[in-house]
Amino acid sequence: MHRYRFLLSRQWVILTLVAIALIPTMVKLGFWQQHRYEQRTARNDLVSAALHAKPVPVERLTAPGHAVTRTEKYRTVTATGAFDTAQQVVVRRRTNADGEVGFHVLTPFVLDDGKVLLVNRGWVPANGAQTAFPEVPAPPSGRTTVTGRLMADETTAASGIKNVTGLPDRQIMLIDSAREARRLGARVLGGYIQQTAPEPPGGSPEQISDPGSEDAPLNYAYMIQWWLFAAGVPVGWWFLVRREIREQEEAAAAERRSEPSEPGEPATV
The missing domain is CATH 2.40.50 (OB fold (Dihydrolipoamide Acetyltransferase, E2P))
Structure with a gap:
C-alpha cells in the first residue's frame, strides 16, 4: 500500500475532500433542476389547458x-x-x-x-x-x-x-x-x-400576447448534466490517482536505471 502513501499528503487530502464535497452538491443541484423541470412542465400544461378551454x-x-x-x-x-x-x-x-x-x-x-x-x-x-x-x-x-x-x-x-x-x-x-x-x-x-x-x-391599445411556455426541457438537460458531473468526479479523481502512481513508478524506474548495478561500475546511461 506504500504506492498510495501520497494520498496522505496535504495536497491530496484537500483534493479528495473537495471531490467528496462536490458529489452530494452536484446530486442536490440535479434534483433541484428536476424539481424546476416538473414545476415548469406542470405550469405549461396548466396554461395550455386554460388557453384551449371553452370560453x-x-x-x-x-x-x-x-x-x-x-x-x-x-x-x-x-x-x-x-x-x-x-x-x-x-x-x-x-x-x-x-x-x-x-x-x-x-x-x-x-x-x-x-x-x-x-x-x-x-x-x-x-x-x-x-x-x-x-x-x-x-x-x-x-x-x-x-x-x-x-x-x-x-x-x-x-x-x-x-x-x-x-x-x-x-x-x-x-x-x-x-x-x-x-x-x-x-x-x-x-x-x-x-x-x-x-x-x-x-x-391600439396593443393587445397583450398569449403567455409563452417556460423552457422546461432546458431544466431537464441541466438535471442530467449535474448528475453526469457527479458521476464524473470519482472517475476523474481515480484518473488523477492512477496518473500520480504511473509518474512515481516511471520516476523510480528512471532512478534505478541511473544507479550503478555493481559497486565501482559506471552508472547505466
Whole structure:
C-alpha cells in the first residue's frame, strides 16, 4: 500500500475532500433542476389547458373578493356590459412585445348586473416621461361583449414591482381588484381580464400576447448534466490517482536505471 502513501499528503487530502464535497452538491443541484423541470412542465400544461378551454361567462369563475386560482388563471371568459372610461387608469412601466416601455390601459367594465370587471385593454406608448396621462383610444361605446384571459390580482411578491405611492393622477403600479373596489365604490370581481376581443380598431391599445411556455426541457438537460458531473468526479479523481502512481513508478524506474548495478561500475546511461 506504500504506492498510495501520497494520498496522505496535504495536497491530496484537500483534493479528495473537495471531490467528496462536490458529489452530494452536484446530486442536490440535479434534483433541484428536476424539481424546476416538473414545476415548469406542470405550469405549461396548466396554461395550455386554460388557453384551449371553452370560453365561459366571467362570473362563473370569479366574484367580488375572489382570489383567482392557478387553475382559473388564463381561462378565456366573456362578459357583457359597458366600459366606464371616466374611471379609467393606466398601469405604469409595462412593456410591449418589442420591449418598449409604456402603460397598460385598465378600464372598468360595468356588467349588466351592476358588478364591475377590470379589463386590461392592452399597451399604449408613454410618449416620453411617464408623468402625464397618455393618449388612450376609446373602447366601444354602449353595451358590448368582451372576451379575455382571466388573471389573478398582481402583488409585489409575485411581480417584483413595488407598489409606490405619490404617482401622477390616474396612474397605478399594480392591478389590485380590492383596491380598485375601494376607489370605485363598487362590487369589483376578483382579478381582471386581458382583453382579446373585440380587437381595437387601428391596433391600439396593443393587445397583450398569449403567455409563452417556460423552457422546461432546458431544466431537464441541466438535471442530467449535474448528475453526469457527479458521476464524473470519482472517475476523474481515480484518473488523477492512477496518473500520480504511473509518474512515481516511471520516476523510480528512471532512478534505478541511473544507479550503478555493481559497486565501482559506471552508472547505466
